[in-house]
Amino acid sequence: MTPIPHPLVSELEFRGPKSRLLTSTPGPSRSHPCPWQLKIPPDEPALQDEGQDSASPVRTTHTGQVRGSLVHVKNTDVGIHTFLGIPFAKPPLGLLRFAPPEPPESWSGIKDGTSHPAKCLQDFASMKEMTLKLLNVTLPSTSMSEDCLYLNIYTPAHSHEGSKLPVMVWIHGGAFVVGMASMYDGSALAAFEDVVVVVIQYRLGLLGFFSTGDKHATGNWGYLDQVAALRWVQQNIVYFGGDPDHVTIFGESAGGVSVSLHVVSPMSEGLFHCAIMESGVALLPSFTANSSDVVSTVVANLSACGQVDSEALVDCLRHKSEEEILAINKPLSIIPGLVDGVFLPKHPQELLASADLHPVPSIIGVNNDEFSWIMPSVMNNSDTQKEMDRETIKDGLQIISTMMMMPPEFADLLMEEYIGDSEDPQTLRIQFHEIMGDCIFVIPALQVAKLQCSYAPVYFYEFQHQLSFFKDVRPSYVRADHGDEVHFIFRSPFGSSHIQLTEEEELLSRKMMKYWANFARNGVAVLFCQSCHNKGPQSG
Numbered sequence: 001m002t003p004i005p006h007p008l009v010s011e012l013e014f015r016g017p018k019s020r021l022l023t024s025t026p027g028p029s030r031s032h033p034c035p036w037q038l039k040i041p042p043d044e045p046a047l048q049d050e051g052q053d054s055a056s057p058v059r060t061t062h063t064g065q066v067r068g069s070l071v072h073v074k075n076t077d078v079g080i081h082t083f084l085g086i087p088f089a090k091p092p093l094g095l096l097r098f099a100p101p102e103p104p105e106s107w108s109g110i111k112d113g114t115s116h117p118a119k120c121l122q123d124f125a126s127m128k129e130m131t132l133k134l135l136n137v138t139l140p141s142t143s144m145s146e147d148c149l150y151l152n153i154y155t156p157a158h159s160h161e162g163s164k165l166p167v168m169v170w171i172h173g174g175a176f177v178v179g180m181a182s183m184y185d186g187s188a189l190a191a192f193e194d195v196v197v198v199v200i201q202y203r204l205g206l207l208g209f210f211s212t213g214d215k216h217a218t219g220n221w222g223y224l225d226q227v228a229a230l231r232w233v234q235q236n237i238v239y240f241g242g243d244p245d246h247v248t249i250f251g252e253s254a255g256g257v258s259v260s261l262h263v264v265s266p267m268s269e270g271l272f273h274c275a276i277m278e279s280g281v282a283l284l285p286s287f288t289a290n291s292s293d294v295v296s297t298v299v300a301n302l303s304a305c306g307q308v309d310s311e312a313l314v315d316c317l318r319h320k321s322e323e324e325i326l327a328i329n330k331p332l333s334i335i336p337g338l339v340d341g342v343f344l345p346k347h348p349q350e351l352l353a354s355a356d357l358h359p360v361p362s363i364i365g366v367n368n369d370e371f372s373w374i375m376p377s378v379m380n381n382s383d384t385q386k387e388m389d390r391e392t393i394k395d396g397l398q399i400i401s402t403m404m405m406m407p408p409e410f411a412d413l414l415m416e417e418y419i420g421d422s423e424d425p426q427t428l429r430i431q432f433h434e435i436m437g438d439c440i441f442v443i444p445a446l447q448v449a450k451l452q453c454s455y456a457p458v459y460f461y462e463f464q465h466q467l468s469f470f471k472d473v474r475p476s477y478v479r480a481d482h483g484d485e486v487h488f489i490f491r492s493p494f495g496s497s498h499i500q501l502t503e504e505e506e507l508l509s510r511k512m513m514k515y516w517a518n519f520a521r522n523g524v525a526v527l528f529c530q531s532c533h534n535k536g537p538q539s540g
Helices: 124-135 187-193 205-209 221-240 254-264 293-302 310-318 322-329 348-353 374-378 390-403 409-419 425-452 486-490 503-522
Strands: 009-014 022-024 058-061 064-067 069-072 079-087 110-112 150-156 165-171 196-200 242-252 274-278 362-367 458-463
Touching (some): 124 374, 165 221, 165 503, 187 486, 187 503, 196 221, 205 322, 221 242, 221 254, 242 254, 254 274, 254 348, 274 503, 293 310, 293 322, 348 425, 362 425, 374 425, 390 409, 390 425, 425 458
Parallel strands (some): 009 458, 064 110, 165 196, 242 274, 274 362, 362 458
Antiparallel strands (some): 009 022, 058 064, 069 079, 079 150, 150 196
16 A cells, blocks of 8 residues: 555534534645535535436346335435345354355345345344433334344435446444444435445444454454445445445444444455544544453353353354343443454554555544533443532543553543642533543544544544534533434434424535535545546545
8 A cells, every 4th residue: 555645634623503614624735626615505416317216226236136215305305216125245143153244145036125124133222212311312113133234225316327426335333232224314415415325234242243362253243244245335336326436434433433444454455435434433442452351251151151162152152042142242331343363453553553554535523522421321421411529530530541541640630631620510520521522532533533644635523513403302511422413414313203403404414414425526525526526536
């Protein structure tokens, strides 16, 4: 991979709609195809030959034909073809549990692609309860199965083989233990921006990341699933109007971590051409380990398989039912990915520091209140949403110092920098949230941006808008919480139909979609670029 000198990091600043909405500074020094212009997108996306749209389109893939549906974007008459539940790998059952994904088998006839696939095994009941409690949002109900390696495609109704539209592949978040494709409706992004949106699923929790540290279970199954999905896109997306030479991978939280890891993984080279990391990068604490010993021992005890050798442990786990796997999963908050020598030859920190990466353009960003509402509950730190005292904060900072592998005195430095002499409980709570957000999300994001920007264009943003549709369920002190920007990129929060954006938020959503899509088109984060259509950077 030839290094490309790009010494600057650009900034995109996403603010509330009443203030300076979007600003940008010129990106890394290179020849841009068009000037930087801030221009409001047109009210409706352009469609071609809508009268020729089919209500039940059929596309042919390498493994068989699939029938989709014609749907319309909410509050518009814009048509989108959806193809749901397309297999990109064999069902990971039997001996394929704790094994790399294998190519999907061919089928005869026309496969139905009009309903969402089953989500991967996860503690969905707890996730559903938490989402309802914290956000007053009811998640879509789909079945759950170990047979879950499927993807959804959203493509403009006018598209056809040869359209060569930019492709945007979404990798969902959820700490690698929860999440599903049906939470993300790519229709609006596909329609308004004339791109093909692909939403993928991957194995989670124990089934996605368990490793014995040897040949019997090398681990990183979830990441390998993502690679398999990207390979499927390379082989088949042309039949859905997409251009395999212009693929952008984007994701939030654990999805952002995944995107960041694909940038440094040799297995992913050539499978994508731009990367967007939202509130998640490869250097987030606790998501990558050099050894599987601790997790392997805990799993052996939880599973009642006993302290047996690796081969026997894997065999024992392969014979567990889905219900038993879920029971083993429940007490495990995170199973980190592993430096396996294949997907990750070295720790991401080493790969980034040695410039062993794919020099693709990247957008990297964070929200300005990452640890204010969702994350404390996810990390069982909901007490931090109440008023706090200095001693409680000191205890919390010792934990975060250990998590970041920093010396004990690091906690004292954080107290001095963020807290000072304050004794006010509300101020202490707000500043503690700031510390946690910075340590877990902001600092790693800045580190990755700094390491990458010498070799490829990097744009850094901070999302600052306080959502109107959660104001009745969240405290007033919550600003832009973890995951808030996702609602504006997809225009439909978690597929929930009862949530309405204000007129100003609709504008913000359209602008964010425009930024993301223009970046996918040309690797340049501009709001308006007339010559960006169907152009893109070369693969790293």
